[in-house]
Amino acid sequence: MGFRFEDVDGVRRSLADANYLADDGIAGIVYLADRLGKPILVEGPAGTGKTQLAQSVAEITDARLIRLQCYEGLDESKALYEWNYKKQLLRIQASGDDSGWSEIEDDLFSEEFLLTRPLLEAIRAEDRVLLLVDEVDRLEVETEALLLEILSEYQVSIPELGTVAATQVPLVFLTSNATRELSEALKRRCLYLYIDYPDLEREREIVLAKVPGVDANLADQVARIVRSIRQLDLKKSPSVSETLDWARTLVLLGINKVDAQSATDTVNILLKYRTDIDKAVKEFADRPDDLVDDGT
Amino acid sequence: MTAPEPTRSQPMTVTEQAETPAGGSHEDTPLLDLLSGFIIELRQAGLPVSLTENLDAMEAVTHIPIEDRDAFKYALGATLVKNHSHWRAFEVVFEVYFSMRGDEYTLDEVVEGEGPEGEPGPPGEGSPQGGGGAMSGLTPEQLAEMLMKALMNGDQAMLRALARQAVMRYAGMEPGRPVGGTYYLYRTLRNLDLDGVLEGLMDAAREEAPEDLTPLEERLERDEFSDRIEQLKQEIEAEIRRRLVADRGVEAMARTLRKPLPEDVDFMHASREEMADLKKAIHPLTRKLAVRLVRKRRHGRKGSLDFRNTIRHSLSYGGVPAEPKFRFPRPAKPEIMVVADISGSVAAFARFTLHLVYAISGQFSKVRSFVFIDGLDEVTRFFEGVEDIGEAVHRVNTEADVVWVDGHSDYGHAFGVFWERFGRDVGPKTTVMILGDARNNYHASQSWLLKEMQHKARKVYWLNPEPRAYWDTGDSIVGEYSTHCEGTFEVRNLRQLEAFVEKLV
Ligand SMILES: Nc1ncnc2c1ncn2[C@@H]1O[C@H](COP(=O)(O)OP(=O)(O)OP(=O)(O)O)[C@@H](O)[C@H]1O
Ligand SMILES: [Mg+2]
Numbered sequence: 057m058g059f060r061f062e063d064v065d066g067v068r069r070s071l072a073d074a075n076y077l078a079d080d081g082i083a084g085i086v087y088l089a090d091r092l093g094k095p096i097l098v099e100g101p102a103g104t105g106k107t108q109l110a111q112s113v114a115e116i117t118d119a120r121l122i123r124l125q126c127y128e129g130l131d132e133s134k135a136l137y138e139w140n141y142k143k144q145l146l147r148i149q150a151s152g153d154d155s156g157w158s159e160i161e162d163d164l165f166s167e168e169f170l171l172t173r174p175l176l177e178a179i180r181a182e183d184r185v186l187l188l189v190d191e192v193d194r195l196e197v198e199t200e201a202l203l204l205e206i207l208s209e210y211q212v213s214i215p216e217l218g219t220v221a222a223t224q225v226p227l228v229f230l231t232s233n234a235t236r237e238l239s240e241a242l243k244r245r246c247l248y249l250y251i252d253y254p255d256l257e258r259e260r261e262i263v264l265a266k267v268p269g270v271d272a273n274l275a276d277q278v279a280r281i282v283r284s285i286r287q288l289d290l291k292k293s294p295s296v297s298e299t300l301d302w303a304r305t306l307v308l309l310g311i312n313k314v315d316a317q318s319a320t321d322t323v324n325i326l327l328k329y330r331t332d333i334d335k336a337v338k339e340f341a342d343r344p345d346d347l348v349d350d351g352t
Numbered sequence: 353m354t355a356p357e358p359t360r361s362q363p364m365t366v367t368e369q370a371e372t373p374a375g376g377s378h379e380d381t382p383l384l385d386l387l388s389g390f391i392i393e394l395r396q397a398g399l400p401v402s403l404t405e406n407l408d409a410m411e412a413v414t415h416i417p418i419e420d421r422d423a424f425k426y427a428l429g430a431t432l433v434k435n436h437s438h439w440r441a442f443e444v445v446f447e448v449y450f451s452m453r454g455d456e457y458t459l460d461e462v463v464e465g466e467g468p469e470g471e472p473g474p475p476g477e478g479s480p481q482g483g484g485g486a487m488s489g490l491t492p493e494q495l496a497e498m499l500m501k502a503l504m505n506g507d508q509a510m511l512r513a514l515a516r517q518a519v520m521r522y523a524g525m526e527p528g529r530p531v532g533g534t535y536y537l538y539r540t541l542r543n544l545d546l547d548g549v550l551e552g553l554m555d556a557a558r559e560e561a562p563e564d565l566t567p568l569e570e571r572l573e574r575d576e577f578s579d580r581i582e583q584l585k586q587e588i589e590a591e592i593r594r595r596l597v598a599d600r601g602v603e604a605m606a607r608t609l610r611k612p613l614p615e616d617v618d619f620m621h622a623s624r625e626e627m628a629d630l631k632k633a634i635h636p637l638t639r640k641l642a643v644r645l646v647r648k649r650r651h652g653r654k655g656s657l658d659f660r661n662t663i664r665h666s667l668s669y670g671g672v673p674a675e676p677k678f679r680f681p682r683p684a685k686p687e688i689m690v691v692a693d694i695s696g697s698v699a700a701f702a703r704f705t706l707h708l709v710y711a712i713s714g715q716f717s718k719v720r721s722f723v724f725i726d727g728l729d730e731v732t733r734f735f736e737g738v739e740d741i742g743e744a745v746h747r748v749n750t751e752a753d754v755v756w757v758d759g760h761s762d763y764g765h766a767f768g769v770f771w772e773r774f775g776r777d778v779g780p781k782t783t784v785m786i787l788g789d790a791r792n793n794y795h796a797s798q799s800w801l802l803k804e805m806q807h808k809a810r811k812v813y814w815l816n817p818e819p820r821a822y823w824d825t826g827d828s829i830v831g832e833y834s835t836h837c838e839g840t841f842e843v844r845n846l847r848q849l850e851a852f853v854e855k856l857v
Binding site for chain 2: 099236
């Protein structure tokens, strides 16, 4: 079987070409997933590029992205497949009395009445696909079990039709915001990737890649300030998407050098909680000597 | 699934033979031996590594060369660590087991003539700027200057070389000495005076700047330099660890460095660093718990059939009641009173418990909290309308009025005050949680107060942060109190605390 990537660095470079800035961990694990034919479970704080990673990998591997967005109450009929019972009802009505029941029954549970949902669609695809199961932690534990067969065997059993197996091993990404512990069974089947907030250099690169009109200097300042803010003890640290929003705002306002005033004026884009905003503003406006004092 | 034998023969480095267990089978390459020892140690450290994951790791390393140490580490991590809070523990074990692998990581001087186990490695190869050797002729002043410059420029390779040199010069490591890594670290850092270095860097930055630095700029510069200094410290630590591993062997070092996972850290004996980890862990934990509880409440029980709603929905299916609808019963939420000893050794436990209880206070119809040492104070007000529970908990510890006579726990007196002032608020919907080690300093127990309480309240629970084995030893009288409680629980760590709180709801 052909592999999608030559080596780890190749993954990193292709992703960078697609404007996704990966670190060694991210690139290494994507590479490994391809080699081992295993799904990746991606966890990490909100807005650190988990979903984007799957999208970007789809892009660089020329794969069609099939996305299952999870939510509470999502069940088999929305995730896997469903029988189109309205159509089935019509079929029964149309058949009248003359045909035998077993004949109708066979007919009722055939392709024609099958509604394919994302998981089944990914398994049956003839073309290159990438399956993204987004925010899997929102599923109920029982529903999680639906995924297990697919994740380890790349097949789906449909009682009425038999087993549908994938003709190719698609790349599979699952993302989670860790609102709950996922089951051991699920984790065992996956490679685990934790995407944390990026380090200074990577965040600067992300800003440069994603924000039109930003110059290197401003990107650097933005990344530095965000790093400093993340060091504070906050209720919610700024995510990458918030960094990007902030950089865009600064560009729009024509600010090319961030000072305490402009930082204070726009910090509400980075931080959502009042107490966090107050903390940050205080940090940036205070005299440095005060900072040294209470920094201990 | 079978574990394929790695086809690639791994290049060997210095200390390999030393760590290979004597009984290793002949088909296995030494890397696999090392890997299985590594995984055994991970399990010892508490990480739940399953057989599948073990096999995955063995397969993964056939795809990523060990020379690419970072990629190698992430490959192992991805197959073996499925919980981010275990990453730190994983890293420590990884450093110990694989720190001697890869050219770049061979030791220069130390390995030579290092007893019967190690063969001398390729001298000084791969380390930038000639590793130890080239620098050993420098005066301390020259070294300090190079360090300053490397930090100023953020020169990683140079910093690594300097870290090695500093350890060689200042740590005073001798083979076989029974002291821990922290001792060597301390000695090295003391000689480097990194606080002074930071100020020096700041001065240099101020001088270089065309005009005065604004507070914001100061702050950013300082953070940047602190970050680089932190990296230097980590290099130093890593270097010390490498040398210790070379001296003592992998397994012994792993044992020495083994630390409990955050969820298993004992509240009563947490080090400062562990405490910081605990604090970090509490927030995601409460969030998870809250989400889980809300879901449980909503979905856990199906109510009776909601007939009307079912009919309404059936209209879209031509009158077939295809989708039965249920009424969700709203079970009455309990009312919680937390009564917590916040004296010395149990204070941390009280803090975490209060934090957790308030974080999920939505699950209760009402939460009131009381803290005591020998006096007692209601602290509910600190939590009212605040966003930041951590802040409120902090205020409880600093502002609550809990000392009556001498500031030594007196459960009997505290219960007396509680009963006299708040006893009338305890009713059949109230669940009382008492937190403490019941070490009463030989005061009167006044346990009849608990008996009264139990009569009026719905439930009385006692949470004790001490190991069960210590209960009722010395001045602990938890046994006497627990005769008047519905349950007495050992709650020494976050794992147990979470389990209890979940049961409570
Ligand atoms: N490494 C990166 N390179 C380029 N862009 C990135 C990177 N990381 C994050 N982004 C950008 O940040 C934003 C947030 O990313 P994304 O939506 O993928 O986050 P997420 O982790 O899935 O968040 P959530 O947990 O909220 O779903 C997107 O606009 C994405 O393009
Ligand atoms: Mg997402």
